[in-house]
Amino acid sequence: MPEQKQLHLTAFMRPVSLHTGAWRYPGSYPDANFNLSHLKSFIQKLEAAKFDAFFMADHLAVLNMPVEALKRSHTVTSFEPFTLLSALSVVTEKIGLAATASTTYDEPYHIARRFASLDHLSNGRAAWNIVTTGNPESAKNFGLDEHVQHSDRYKRAREFYDVVTGLWDSFADDAFLRDQESGVYFDPGKMHVLDHRGEELKVRGPLNIARPVQGWPVIVQAGQSEPGRQLAGETAEAVFCSPRDLDAARALYADIKGRAVAVGRERDHLRILPAALVVIGDSVEEARAKRLELDRLVHYDSAIASLSVALGTDAAGFEPDAPLPVDIPETNASKTSRESVLRLAEAENLTVRQLALRYGGYSGLAFVGTPDTVADEMSVWLREEAADGFTVVFPFLPQGLDDVVQRLVPVLQERGVFRKEYQGSTLREHLGLPRPGNRFFS
Amino acid sequence: MPEQKQLHLTAFMRPVSLHTGAWRYPGSYPDANFNLSHLKSFIQKLEAAKFDAFFMADHLAVLNMPVEALKRSHTVTSFEPFTLLSALSVVTEKIGLAATASTTYDEPYHIARRFASLDHLSNGRAAWNIVTTGNPESAKNFGLDEHVQHSDRYKRAREFYDVVTGLWDSFADDAFLRDQESGVYFDPGKMHVLDHRGEELKVRGPLNIARPVQGWPVIVQAGQSEPGRQLAGETAEAVFCSPRDLDAARALYADIKGRAVAVGRERDHLRILPAALVVIGDSVEEARAKRLELDRLVHYDSAIASLSVALGTDAAGFEPDAPLPVDIPETNASKTSRESVLRLAEAENLTVRQLALRYGGYSGLAFVGTPDTVADEMSVWLREEAADGFTVVFPFLPQGLDDVVQRLVPVLQERGVFRKEYQGSTLREHLGLPRPGNRFFS
Known part of the structure; x- marks a missing residue:
């Protein structure tokens, strides 16, 4: 009998619920997005349920909406991803920590450095969700009057990825000797100066931090536009997407995996994880x-x-x-x-x-039912090659999250489609992804 | 009898020792700058000794030095300040967390947001060390061939400060109602859109995070040049400086406090904390x-x-x-x-x-002696208005740090010049600084 295909589960946690009424649901925490003790308890429950990762979307602005809608939004105030995930890395041991960071409104040296630092602090649990920042309000917070054009954003994003991964490879994995006797701290022959001079970016390097534990933090991508899919096929190791139904998901899955294979990548080295609201009764x-x-x-x-x-x-x-x-x-x-x-x-x-x-x-996509009916639906998506797992959106918290970890996950585990224990310790290991070699040092 | 003037003590912790031989000293941890468990133990010891703050300097590059010196440097790999301090905020309760961030190679929206997030995560313990980044190697990591001119850097820094503090004031302290019954999450009349359009920066706002616990994180400044002193006089609440001796320190102290008073500030709302290597025997x-x-x-x-x-x-x-x-x-x-x-x-x-x-x-400045002689020297500096306290540089760790917290601090406490317990819970309270009002909402 062939080995049972396994689901991967990540939790969409910024905002902790995408549902705009979530904070008003009876028993919910109205300040859940901005209360460290609640967020600690959420991530610890998700880790106990063996989730692959905790996923932080991000916005670089207060979203532009009519004031009547804005004043009702529970997302206006929240922690910044790197500060929050670094804090949560200390109270967890295994679960992955995925942060969104923009290639349009930040610098590759900063991005490379922060993800490397988070990866070291968490012993290999960081992931970078590459976004080009689609919200025009963000441009106005970064010196521009108009948003950067879509095609220009994706051109910069592709080059930005090359620079960041190149900076992560600044040092060989064994560069640091720390030999107290001879006084040699590292081998300068194992340091590479990137000296990137491209069309969009000019970055010298080297990065001032050792190579990440995972080699590179896991690369996540969410765009579903034509250039977004191509960027995912070329670079992403996990894809967060929002197909409306099974047929749309199968088509998207085949398209993105096909793009990956076309550029010489392994089909399994890219996990497709549609977002799904899960409501259990x-x-x-x-x-x-x-x-x-x-x-x-x-x-x-x-x-x-x-x-x-x-x-x-x-x-x-x-x-x-x-x-x-x-x-x-x-x-x-x-x-x-x-x-x-x-x-x-x-x-x-x-x-x-x-x-x-x-x-x-x-x-968006929702699975609404009993633990058994939701497990059935998820299994169909897995079998039909519509998904390698899901980015779970909780309807309200803590109850909606508790329902998933206490009622749905045990059913998935009994059916043998979801892990009962973590097998490895890094996020790459949870997702079954290889550790990338260093392009400058073999 | 007038109340005894009190010393303030912060610990210079990036690198954990500025002494280039520190990592080779017998008994020292050669990986101390880049090992979370060591850094946790250091900050917990400093907190037990009631230090005001843990201070992270920063560089945005591998420093440019001859390879024979570089390969011996223990500072080449280290954590990024925000990720490290956020992690350490979870394992401490009272000690301040000061991070260096550059006004030349970063964006005010990012800086305002990260410090606000760290201040919330730590319940009011964040400080921003404003630097303009003097190292020309950094420019090359951010798309430039040449370093930005000194005067241009300070002009931008001054405007950057106005923008960051303005963004921190985006929401009134009581803007967030989170009224589950009516569905109103915040009062839009208590949100301010900065819409800054200056000579160097254009930033709309509002910031997407509630006002910091401290109102504004504590402002730290280190420049000793003419524009650096003026920026400190106008904006700084703590000054990290490196005078070579008592006379130079007295002159610097009088100069910077004078500049603060000249712009209408209170003399005591600015603490001058020279860096001092402390070696105890x-x-x-x-x-x-x-x-x-x-x-x-x-x-x-x-x-x-x-x-x-x-x-x-x-x-x-x-x-x-x-x-x-x-x-x-x-x-x-x-x-x-x-x-x-x-x-x-x-x-x-x-x-x-x-x-x-x-x-x-x-x-640089060093106090080398017994707990009593060092306490004598520190008391002279305090009395002579050469310092309000010190930024302590440890010679080697853990032993040099243990000597300070176990042997010097108790002597200072017995003499009544250093606290035995924290009186407040925020860094502003430790330093005796007022919480700034919101410029847009009274």
Whole structure:
């Protein structure tokens, strides 16, 4: 019998829930994004459940939204990723620590150095989620009036990756002798000066820190645009993505793995981990009811705006507690998105209000059911080559996280699709990724 | 009787010793700069001794030195300040955490955010050592061929300070309501958009993190040049400096405090903390012998180069084990520095070799003696208004640090010039500094 394929699970933890109503759910911690003791308890529970990693998205601005929506957002204040993950590295031993860092609004020397430092502090648990920063508000915090063009951002990102990985290779793994007798601290023949002079970047090096424990921290990538997929195929070792259903996920999976193989990489050296909201109940009905209760905590004014965007038509005049009108016009705005709203309305028999609250809360991929039905769905995605695992989005915390680690994970473990113990100690080992060689020293 | 003036003590911890022979001293940890468990034990001992702060200098490059000196340097690999201090914040409760960050090679939004995050993680213990980065090698790691001019660096630094402190004031202290019932997370009337448009910087804001616990992290400054002193007078709350003796320190103290008063600040709202190597022995002779033993661990080739610089003349041809020649010519290079070499040679009756090793090791201010003689000297500096305390440089670790915390500190405490317990919980409280008001919200 062939060995059972294994799921990888990372936890989406900035914000701790992407659902905009999460902080209002009964029993939740309203300050969960910004309270170190809560975050410590979350990561320790995730480590006890043997999750691969704790994942911090990031924004370099207060997001631009209407003040009525902004004032209701639980994400406005949060810790900066490197300071938080470094603090959490001290209270954990095995779980990976993934930080988002921008190639558009930061410098490769800083990025290389901070990830190397986090990797050393955590004994090989760091991952870099490469983003080019899509939010135009960020540009204004970094001296620009306009956002950097998409194609220019990706061109810089590709070169930035070469520079950062080159800086990580500044020293051979065995460069540091620390010989008290002779007084030689390191072998200068094992130090490489990068002296990069490219189209976008000029960086001399060497980096002022020893080579990371993992050689290079794990490379994560999230873009789904054409240049984003190509960057992922060429460089990413884990991909965070948001396909809307199984078919879309299979296509994305095949596309990105294909791009990796086309540039000579191993198919298994890239893990595809779609984001999925997971809501667990005693029955499917109870889980759905929990989700509807959560959706009800979204403010209607901002919710109806989100539904209007998804439909491509102004929904503010629709009767809130009736079904969607049957004659909604097709527009150029977003055909795929409109169709998925109509499908959802029919499948779950939702009113305009319920649909609006869904789109204003979290409208991405969701697994809502019992531990067994969710484990079934996850296994299908794994078997069908739609995913190598998931980036789990919690609906509310702590309860939604507790449900996953106490109820879903044991079922996955019993079925033999998720580890009962960590086999290695680095994040690369958890993900089954090789340690990269040093390009300057063999 | 007037209240006894109190010393403030911070520990210079990057590198853990500035003395280039420190890592070779018998019993020392050769990897002390880059071993988290050692650094944890150091900071916990410093906290038990009630030190004000743990101070991380920084470099944004591997320093440019001849390879024979470089390969002997224990500072080439070290943790990055924010990642290390965040990790150490979790294993301590009271001691301040001071990080160096450059205004020349970083962005104010990043700097403001990281210090705010560290201040929240540590419950109000962060300090920002503002540097303009004097090392020309750093420029080459950040896209430039030449270093930014001194005056341009200070102009940018002054504006950078205004932007960072303005970003820290983005939210009123009571902006976050987190009212689960009404769904209002924060009061948008208590959020300020900075929209800074200056000569050097353009930054919109607001910062995406709540106002720091201390209002603003403590501002530290180290420059001793004319613009450095002026920046300190206008902005610094603690000054790290390197006067060579009591007279020079008194002049510097009066000058910087005078500049602060001239711009309307309180004289006591700025603490002047000269760096001082502290070597403790059972007798003055034994302490001096320890220092000579430490100096002997410096490599002669790099040592004689340092002495040549200090003398302003090539010392490589001098007889190593004889006194300095009497006919050393005066040059334009550095009259003050040459005279201090001659004074030192006479005072301690040192040979060329011993002088060279002193200059190659650590040639700044040093207190070398018994706990009582060192406490006497420190008390004189405090009384004579040459210092409000010291930035203690350890000769070697752990022993040199243990000598200070176990032998010197108890003597200072018995004399009533140093705290026996922390009175407050934030670094501002340790240093007797006020919490700044928010410039946009009263």
